[in-house]
Amino acid sequence: MEKFTTLTAVAAPILRINIDTDIIIPSREMKRVSKQGLSDGMFANWRYTEPGGREEDPDFVLNQAPYRNAKIILSGANFGCGSSREHAVWALHEWGIRCVVAPSFGAIFQSNCVRNGILPVVLENSVIEDMASQVEANPAENQLQVNLENCTLTAPDGTTHGFDIQPADREMLLEGLDAIAVTMKHDEAILEFQARDRLQRPWVYL
């Protein structure tokens, strides 16, 4: 997995609460058994004028020139709620998004982000709304700076906000680690647990 350390990039405000994974990628856009080729369908229902069509809706923020290079999304609470489809994260990543800032996330989406090199940042809604208005004043110039080493996000006006992230998640992103390989370091503990558990709960073992 690609490492995430620092990022200075254009941020696109999509300030709406409960943006679910059906919105991030509609089911019909998950056409093949593959993690690739999904970015075209990202936000399809908002990005294009017709269901299934490819004519861009100029009103949608990511279709507007300065935001086409966005690597960060600013959003409302409960971003990525709904379906567990990891396709939502694969699509965002393929399109170029590396960081999503929201007051809260759907739990499955949040871990999917970390597994795929996207940093989920939790900040208060008022802070996010303030950052969004700074960005909107001049999207191309007023970029956000993310520093995962220090766990900070710096707004265009220079104010810096600390954020919390699980240490394990932070390490995984910083080092670009493969989660299975990391867990296999505990393999002895897992096998011991299983051996003990087989005796305690034999009925569980089919």
Next chain:
Amino acid sequence: MGRSIIEKLWDAHAVADLGDGSWLVYIDRVFLHERTGSIALKGLEAAGRQVRNPEQVFCVMDHIVDTLPGRTDETMMPGGKAFITTTRQAAHDAGITLFDLHDPRQGIVHVVSPEQGIAYPGLTLVCPDSHTCTQGALGAMAWGIGSTDAEHAMATKTLVVKKPKLMEVRFDGTPGYGVTAKDMILHLIGRHGAAGGVGYAVEFTGEGVRSLPQEARFTLCNMAVEFGAWTGVISPDETTFNYVQGRPYAPADGAWEQALTDWQSLRTDADASYDAQIVIDCADIIPQVTWGTSPQHAANIDAVVPDPAAEPDHTRRELMEKALAYMKLEPGTPLTEIPIGAAFIGSCTNSRLSDLRAAAAILKDRKVAPGVKAICVPGSGSVKQAAEAEGIHEIFQAAGFEWREAGCSMCFYAGGENFGLETRVVTSTNRNFENRQGPRTRSHLASPTTVAASAVSGHLTDVRELATEK
């Protein structure tokens, strides 16, 4: 101090403390389906990894398969066949159990796993599907994950999980006439929001929950994820044990006695504490229906479409405005005056035998209103068979409902069959998101009895009126 069931389940599966609230948690069962499971199996294979205990991994075909009679591997969804054939091959190669298209046990993953006795009290169970929380109703710790985590669970038998905060949602009293588990959960989400449970494992307690039969408890836990919760759980009791006993994969004979002793100690201790608590009096719950594009847009059936202007919170207000524009509804319209074009009974929320029986009781000797496309999709082949043995399919068909093969069907739109542009659907499913059931389809969530009653009258309907009228 006493522990709640979640803490007991957690402690029994904790393999290693990774620090700062993260743990390596042992996973007893993994369930897959052809849409997200296929990718997980292929991912493992590509990485050259093995499924550690294939006998504890199960897979169904439910999401992409057609539900019309006479179905084959071909699907109405363009490219759907590849999901089916890839999954079949990958499941075979990995040596896991597959309930394939023509297996009589085939059906929606969250219906099949309890039905076959694969999910039962005391287990940890994951599936790359958000409604895995359904199985929490058995007193198991069950939650939805992504495909990458599914690979992790299969390869290592564990997952890295952040210990959740605990919330009690207590339903005092018992639900009144015409009020179902679906109304209870919609009532909760309508009042406390779709993000009300974010960061929590929710335990449903109280007399209102105890009084529910096991199948209704699945409905309650099914929508814990629509409340934003990591999972939902119910302490197992006699209702649960009676449900589990005798099912194909459930412990039997001596193992049953042993398991039962263990399960009896799972129940939340009287002096357990929670980080948050919500108390709802069942006497305050009446049949619910949604008017917007989030499950939090649930309201009493006798209410009117709310006015966003009255909402003080601006983010909520904007969402309401967008929802009303999408749903093409005017504030102040009585919900019971909203006409419908389609009715759907199915999904992992409400497609079990008891749901179909309840809907059939409403539909008996009645007809679906002219112009309403009505479809019933049993949750599994076993449900379908049991319903047919009781003649339920005939009641549905006589009323004008289509009677289908098991699957997720039009709970979501995969790219094939759908209700049609801007059709207004009253639906027993769990998500009324924009475009969820088809391009620009407008979904109103409700209980299966409310769906049946609305199908008959052609508009959203207070089922209590229809039920007393007869």
